[in-house]
Amino acid sequence: xSEYLQAERAQEWREVQRKSMKNKxxxxxxxxxxxxxxxxxxxxxxxxxxxxxxxxxALEESHRCLDCVDPTxxxxxxxxxxxxxxxxxxxxxxxxxAARTLKETSALPAVCGRVCPQERQCESQxxxxxxxxxxxxxIGHLERFAADYERNSGHISIPATAAANGIxxxxxxxxxxxxxxxxxMVKLGYDVTVFEALHExxxxxxxxxxxxxxxxxxxxxxxxxxxxxxxxxxxxxxxGKTISQEDLKEEGFSGIFVGSGAGLPNxxxxxxxxxxxIMSCNEYLTRVNLMQAADPESDTPVYKGKRVAVIGGGNTxxxxxxxxxxxxxxxxMIVYRRSEEEMPARVEEIKHAKxxxxxxxxxxxxxxxxxxxxxxVQRMLLQRMQLGEPxxxxxxxxxxxxxxxxxxxxxxxxxxxxxSPNPLIPQTFSGMEVTAWGTIVVNNDTMQTADEMIxxxxxxxxxxxxxxxxxxxxxxxxxxxxxxxxxPL
Amino acid sequence: xxxxxAKENFSEKVVRFEVEAPLIAKSRKAxxxxxxxxxxxxxxxxxxxxxxxxxxxxxxxxxxxxGRSSEKICQLEVGDYITDMVGPxxxxxxxxxxxxxxxxxxxxxxxxxLPIIEAMKKAGNRVISVLAARSKELVILEEQVAxxxxxxxxxxxxxxxxxxxxxxHGVEKVIQREKVDLCVTIGPAIMMKFxxxxxxxxxxxxxxxxxxxxxxxxxxxxxxxxxxxxxxxFVCIDGPEFDAHQVDFDEMLMRLKAYN
Numbered sequence: 001x002s003e004y005l006q007a008e009r010a011q012e013w014r015e016v017q018r019k020s021m022k023n024k025x026x027x028x029x030x031x032x033x034x035x036x037x038x039x040x041x042x043x044x045x046x047x048x049x050x051x052x053x054x055x056x057x058a059l060e061e062s063h064r065c066l067d068c069v070d071p072t073x074x075x076x077x078x079x080x081x082x083x084x085x086x087x088x089x090x091x092x093x094x095x096x097x098a099a100r101t102l103k104e105t106s107a108l109p110a111v112c113g114r115v116c117p118q119e120r121q122c123e124s125q126x127x128x129x130x131x132x133x134x135x136x137x138x139i140g141h142l143e144r145f146a147a148d149y150e151r152n153s154g155h156i157s158i159p160a161t162a163a164a165n166g167i168x169x170x171x172x173x174x175x176x177x178x179x180x181x182x183x184x185m186v187k188l189g190y191d192v193t194v195f196e197a198l199h200e201x202x203x204x205x206x207x208x209x210x211x212x213x214x215x216x217x218x219x220x221x222x223x224x225x226x227x228x229x230x231x232x233x234x235x236x237x238x239x240g241k242t243i244s245q246e247d248l249k250e251e252g253f254s255g256i257f258v259g260s261g262a263g264l265p266n267x268x269x270x271x272x273x274x275x276x277x278i279m280s281c282n283e284y285l286t287r288v289n290l291m292q293a294a295d296p297e298s299d300t301p302v303y304k305g306k307r308v309a310v311i312g313g314g315n316t317x318x319x320x321x322x323x324x325x326x327x328x329x330x331x332x333m334i335v336y337r338r339s340e341e342e343m344p345a346r347v348e349e350i351k352h353a354k355x356x357x358x359x360x361x362x363x364x365x366x367x368x369x370x371x372x373x374x375x376x377v378q379r380m381l382l383q384r385m386q387l388g389e390p391x392x393x394x395x396x397x398x399x400x401x402x403x404x405x406x407x408x409x410x411x412x413x414x415x416x417x418x419x420s421p422n423p424l425i426p427q428t429f430s431g432m433e434v435t436a437w438g439t440i441v442v443n444n445d446t447m448q449t450a451d452e453m454i455x456x457x458x459x460x461x462x463x464x465x466x467x468x469x470x471x472x473x474x475x476x477x478x479x480x481x482x483x484x485x486x487x488p489l
Numbered sequence: 490x491x492x493x494x495a496k497e498n499f500s501e502k503v504v505r506f507e508v509e510a511p512l513i514a515k516s517r518k519a520x521x522x523x524x525x526x527x528x529x530x531x532x533x534x535x536x537x538x539x540x541x542x543x544x545x546x547x548x549x550x551x552x553x554x555x556g557r558s559s560e561k562i563c564q565l566e567v568g569d570y571i572t573d574m575v576g577p578x579x580x581x582x583x584x585x586x587x588x589x590x591x592x593x594x595x596x597x598x599x600x601x602x603l604p605i606i607e608a609m610k611k612a613g614n615r616v617i618s619v620l621a622a623r624s625k626e627l628v629i630l631e632e633q634v635a636x637x638x639x640x641x642x643x644x645x646x647x648x649x650x651x652x653x654x655x656x657x658h659g660v661e662k663v664i665q666r667e668k669v670d671l672c673v674t675i676g677p678a679i680m681m682k683f684x685x686x687x688x689x690x691x692x693x694x695x696x697x698x699x700x701x702x703x704x705x706x707x708x709x710x711x712x713x714x715x716x717x718x719x720x721x722x723f724v725c726i727d728g729p730e731f732d733a734h735q736v737d738f739d740e741m742l743m744r745l746k747a748y749n
Binding site for chain 1: 512513516526528530531532533557558561572573574575576577578704705707708709710711712714715716721726740743744746747748
């Protein structure tokens with residue numbers, strides 16, 4: 001890999017770009033700011049909040065990248081995008097080539113440019129962050145710019161694929177893990193079919209992440225790209241239910257990749273949690289995103305609470321609370337048992353939520369709900385918390401302040417306290433090893449399960465992580481399944 | 490897209506459909522359900538499978554007009570397509586030779602009961618089916634039920650057919666008369682609640698097949714949650730059948746009205 005990177009870096013055009021500006025001048029440029037829709041306006045619409053960089057902003061930002069000899073940024077990327085190459089392509093104005101560079105290793109660049117936590121990945125390993133102690137190159141914003149530019153140009157490049165080898169591969173789930181896997185396998189010439197349980201493709205990209213953060217159209221176009229590369233998709237098909245593991249073997253599938261996700265919401269098991277108006281973040285977001293329940297023409301209903309509490313501090317909690325705001329909540333609240341510092345949500349999501357008028361009840365934990373005579377939630381009892389010693393996750397443990405509670409009036413509660421692996425595959429597949437938590441056990445280097453024909457990745461292995469980590473798993477699994485099929489041990 | 494092969498109006502309110510779904514027809518077992526969606530703006534609604542024919546690759550659904558979504562399906566005709574159908578979902582009914590099994594089906598609940606009656610009979614049980622409806626026109630599938638039942642008792646609210654009275658009267662009569670090893674009940678939640686109360690009194694183990702609000706049907710959303718034995722369960726993946734004596738029917742009845 002690094003030989004390839006060095007060869008790419010040694011190309012004449014790269015040298016020309018490097019010499020076109022002194023590093024001193026490059027590092028003097030301040031980091032670009034992502035243009036955003038005004039918070040007051042956007043908290044009433046589903047339009048995307050981040051507008052994307054203009055060409056001028058992207059060009060300016062691209063000049064900050066030093067095209068380092070040792071591009072440490074790439075080590076921070078789960079799918080190993082050739083970051084300097086795509087940024088220098090932007091710098092020389094060759095945007096289509098920048099987009100093609102992204103697609104060398106990423107099946108979903110327009111998605112990643114929007115939802116990846118770059119501040120914890122590539123940008124955290126940028127030379128600016130590590131050595132200059134300055135704000136990193138805005139790699140994520142540039143990634144989105146290149147992917148959007150190509151899409152808006154109407155000339156979407158389809159990555160080259162190897163000659164068809166006729167080997168059939170099944171993918172369980174069309175979320176980020178499955179799509180990344182499918183993209184890499186189809187490039188290698190495999191005959192790939194993706195099976196999806198829902199009626200729409202994309203997994204969490206479709207049912208989970210809201211329109212204002214990731215428009216459905218972007219997901220459609222990226223999936224369409226995979227389809228053009230030859231990937232086949234079957235919706236409304238649950239592997240393990242509609243078709244069995246044996247059926248797949250009988251139909252000649254030589255390998256299976258399981259990316260069925262973490263589709264089982266956790267509840268807190270506290271009194272009153274089954275009252276009407278209390279639901280999981282999965283249910284709430286699925287109604288709004290997948291079923292488009294906010295559209296008056298949609299048959300699927302959704303609560304439009306006026307006083308909405310979202311329990312949790314992750315990205316999904318932020319998505320839910322910002323959705324509630326857009327559905328007309330006068331008071332939309334985050335209730336989180338630790339302090340803001342421990343919140344797992346991206347800094348950008350917390351910032352956006354605050355700008356949109358979301359109230360934060362940190363160091364509060366619900367312990368009971370009460371409803372009216374029809375069983376609709378009316379109020380919640382919150383326990384005040386303080387931070388104690390760090391726990392296994394390294395975050396300071398929240399401890400109840402004995403006797404310090406308060407009642408809060410609510411008419412809708414969205415529980416966003418994590419998800420567990422979907423049990424359907426572990427229950428219906430034989431030959432794999434499953435942990436007590438329901439995750440599938442894999443070899444971490446190869447993503448291979450105890451059944452040598454089955455590989456797995458994403459949340460069904462990790463138990464709840466990010467889009468890009470799932471995609472990284474998919475790529476790793478594709479590489480090792482290809483190795484296994486071509487050189488079996 | 491699943492093509493409608495046959496349609497039969499059981500009554501003004503109840504329609505039987507035979508739908509092309511070869512993979513589901515092959516893999517389904519008694520007790521399984523499907524999720525159905527009509528049109529691009531349609532909602533996802535669960536229906537228990539009433540019958541399946543792996544040879545013709547079709548499954549049978551019996552649907553009662555109760556709201557917007559069921560109305561949409563009932564308006565479809567032979568040759569039309571169901572936009573989306575996925576399944577089979579849920580856990581299959583546990584079938585074995587229990588001895589004597591009373592199958593208590595109310596209204597349209599008789600349809601999903603039919604495959605259970607058949608499977609219980611084939612497993613060697615003495616099967617007594619108690620079918621209940623408001624009036625004669627609403628009694629469905631009597632002939633098919635009779636084929637696999639040792640005895641069929643019909644109860645109607647108005648006495649227009651069979652005996653006059655509630656389903657619990659029919660079930661109680663059997664329990665008082667002979668030893669019953671298992672009762673299975675499917676029907677409106679309120680009916681199942683009273684059947685459960687009755688059989689608890691006589692200590693007859695009872696299974697109830699619950700039909701709650703669902704969205705995805707695969708464990709993803711938790712809209713279908715019910716309290717069973719003090720614990721929260723998901724009807725879609727832990728059920729749809731549960732120990733009726735442990736089900737909190739009052740909470741279930743309340744949650745069914747969530748969007749009314």
